Amino acid sequence: MARAMSHxxxxxxxxxxxxxxRGFKRDRIIKKIQKLAKAGMW
Numbered sequence: 001m002a003r004a005m006s007h008x009x010x011x012x013x014x015x016x017x018x019x020x021x022r023g024f025k026r027d028r029i030i031k032k033i034q035k036l037a038k039a040g041m042w
Contacts, residue, residue, distance in 0.1 A: 018033075
């Protein structure tokens with residue numbers, strides 16, 4: 001239940017999954033998102 005509440009509060013505050021990541025994982029995901037956005041697929 002706590003995880004679900006935290007998830008919903010994150011939505012209300014405008015936070016995304018990648019905002020909670022750090023380091024290499026975050027950088028890799030952001031680069032993939034940017035590549036998709038440039039291709040018009042995001």
